[in-house]
Amino acid sequence: MKKMLIILAVVAAIGAILLIIVLSMSAKMENELINLKYYEMDLDNLEDGTYQGRAETTFVTVEVVVAVSDHKISRIDILKHDNGFGKKAEGIVDDMIKRNTYDVDAISGATSSSHVIKSAVSGALGAK
Numbered sequence: 001m002k003k004m005l006i007i008l009a010v011v012a013a014i015g016a017i018l019l020i021i022v023l024s025m026s027a028k029m030e031n032e033l034i035n036l037k038y039y040e041m042d043l044d045n046l047e048d049g050t051y052q053g054r055a056e057t058t059f060v061t062v063e064v065v066v067a068v069s070d071h072k073i074s075r076i077d078i079l080k081h082d083n084g085f086g087k088k089a090e091g092i093v094d095d096m097i098k099r100n101t102y103d104v105d106a107i108s109g110a111t112s113s114s115h116v117i118k119s120a121v122s123g124a125l126g127a128k
Helices: 002-034 087-099 111-126
Strands: 049-056 061-069 072-082
Touching: 002 111, 049 111, 061 111, 072 087, 072 111, 087 111
Parallel strands: none
Antiparallel strands: 049 061, 061 072
16 A cells, blocks of 8 residues: 555656646747747848748747749748648748738647748848
8 A cells, every 4th residue: 555655656746747847848939939030021122032041949940941033922942840740830831922921820730830930931031
């Protein structure tokens, strides 16, 4: 009986430690997402060409190349997308091209990756 209580106490302590770690990492990620940089885009004054951008958080890193032609986003290539389960967020670039802006809705189920991709595209087109 005493041995069982010790085992339960150890399991509960490990569970509590894991919960604290998960909550801490979640709070860190939330803070990093809030602090992503977004730049004003002025496509009317942007020359045709390709522009590189990068954005990252602890769990998501994105590098993009954005092509601009006739003051419109004509192509977005994702060169790097290190992510957990956010691979489907890469579909967001189609909406960005269609709407000619990085400021589009995030992909449900891949919100963090969506925001990092948006920040990278924003940086490519607006960072000076």
